Amino acid sequence: MKLLTTNFLTCAVKTCKTSPLSFPLHFKDATLERTEIDFDPLFMRNLLPRVNWDALTTTATELGLQALVPAKNPVDVVEQSRGDDGDIDVQAEAEADAEGTTINATETNADHEIEEEILRRLHNLLLETGVVEGKLVCGNCGFEYPIKEGVGNFLLPAHLV
Amino acid sequence: MAEQPRDELQYENEHVHEVYDQIATHFSSTRYKPWPVVDEFLRSLPAGAVGLDVGCGNGKYLPVNKSVFIIASDRSKALIDIARQHEPHTAIVADTLHLPHPPARFDFAISIAVIHHLSSVERRVQAIRTIIQTLRPPLKGSSGGQALIFVWALEQKYSRRGWDQGSQQDVLVPWILKPDQTSGPDSPPKTYQRYYHLYHEGELDNDAIAAGARILRSGYDRDNWWVIIARQA
Ligand SMILES: [Zn+2]
Numbered sequence: 001m002k003l004l005t006t007n008f009l010t011c012a013v014k015t016c017k018t019s020p021l022s023f024p025l026h027f028k029d030a031t032l033e034r035t036e037i038d039f040d041p042l043f044m045r046n047l048l049p050r051v052n053w054d055a056l057t058t059t060a061t062e063l064g065l066q067a068l069v070p071a072k073n074p075v076d077v078v079e080q081s082r083g084d085d086g087d088i089d090v091q092a093e094a095e096a097d098a099e100g101t102t103i104n105a106t107e108t109n110a111d112h113e114i115e116e117e118i119l120r121r122l123h124n125l126l127l128e129t130g131v132v133e134g135k136l137v138c139g140n141c142g143f144e145y146p147i148k149e150g151v152g153n154f155l156l157p158a159h160l161v
Numbered sequence: 162m163a164e165q166p167r168d169e170l171q172y173e174n175e176h177v178h179e180v181y182d183q184i185a186t187h188f189s190s191t192r193y194k195p196w197p198v199v200d201e202f203l204r205s206l207p208a209g210a211v212g213l214d215v216g217c218g219n220g221k222y223l224p225v226n227k228s229v230f231i232i233a234s235d236r237s238k239a240l241i242d243i244a245r246q247h248e249p250h251t252a253i254v255a256d257t258l259h260l261p262h263p264p265a266r267f268d269f270a271i272s273i274a275v276i277h278h279l280s281s282v283e284r285r286v287q288a289i290r291t292i293i294q295t296l297r298p299p300l301k302g303s304s305g306g307q308a309l310i311f312v313w314a315l316e317q318k319y320s321r322r323g324w325d326q327g328s329q330q331d332v333l334v335p336w337i338l339k340p341d342q343t344s345g346p347d348s349p350p351k352t353y354q355r356y357y358h359l360y361h362e363g364e365l366d367n368d369a370i371a372a373g374a375r376i377l378r379s380g381y382d383r384d385n386w387w388v389i390i391a392r393q394a
Binding site for chain 2: 010011012037042048151153
């Protein structure tokens with residue numbers, strides 16, 4: 001279970017989805033693993049606006065990996081410095097980013113440079129670092145989803161369906 | 162039938178989930194060719210897009226585009242064990258009607274040959290609703306996230322099955338597993354019955370509209386109806 005995956009997971013119980021406590025899920029008894037995956041700078045660059053940075057910071061901190069997470073999403077840092085150069089539409093863009101970049105909008109960001117070294121480190125953290133054994137726990141209902149051999153199981157028992 | 166979702170779940174357990182668990186390895190070796198509409202949909206996505214493959218089976222669509230990130234899910238642990246080998250993607254065990262994903266985060270979703278296994282119209286509409294809730298809403302002139310859904314068509318009179326307009330829509334389709342080396346040449350072939358709801362023309366579009374989706378494109382391809390949908394603006 002990649003760290004990136006947990007950024008896109010919440011509790012499967014319907015009534016939990018509206019609670020802020022259900023995202024992100026919290027790791028318990030986690031054993032880390034590393035899987036080598038090809039580095040693709042364009043993929044990483046375009047992926048970053050889609051990552052919920054607060055959730056990533058929480059997840060990494062629970063796994064003792066907080067040192068690997070920059071304080072801010074590098075994409076926001078780039079957007080901000082661009083705004084200082086006199087981009088008047090910065091507020092609207094920040095709002096757009098808060099709700100997420102759309103499919104069409106992603107390509108227009110490609111000209112904003114993020115150092116490859118930063119992308120490489122985030123590739124290592126988000127894609128290559130994962131949990132092979134452990135549990136993901138909902139902060140709202142307390143249900144524990146097991147991770148075995150790297151695969152998370154999100155099927156609910158009958159009484160929670 | 163609709164008033165007893167627990168019974169429907171039990172029925173689907175017997176006639177869908179248990180069957181796929183049993184035939185997973187064999188099923189895997191017979192399904193490998195991506196359908197053109199699915200192939201084109203996945204290839205058209207920009208690098209870095211994040212999406213879902215709901216009911217991914219053995220993960221046959223995961224190799225199509227390696228510059229997007231797909232979280233693939235299926236109820237069958239046996240199929241997920243096969244699907245998980247396709248990096249950079251991820252495979253998890255989950256139920257289509259109870260997806261463990263936050264709303265409004267995803268650029269795309271596919272659900273290929275999945276919701277026709279749900280045994281009531283309420284459950285089929287609910288599956289579409291569950292999928293579109295995961296999509297990004299339309300924003301600033303963009304359509305937002307898009308989902309591609311494929312289901313088996315009732316109208317397939319030239320296929321081996323020969324169904325057509327007027328045929329029974331809720332059917333059990335036998336899967337015959339021939340004996341192999343492990344079971345011995347003399348043991349009889351095993352037959353599993355899989356449940357399908359066969360969609361008539363216009364029915365998938367209607368279900369999508371009932372689920373609150375906006376239809377972007379729809380069509381018919383190789384004995385299947387398909388639709389590309391988005392959230393309402
Ligand atoms: Zn919960």
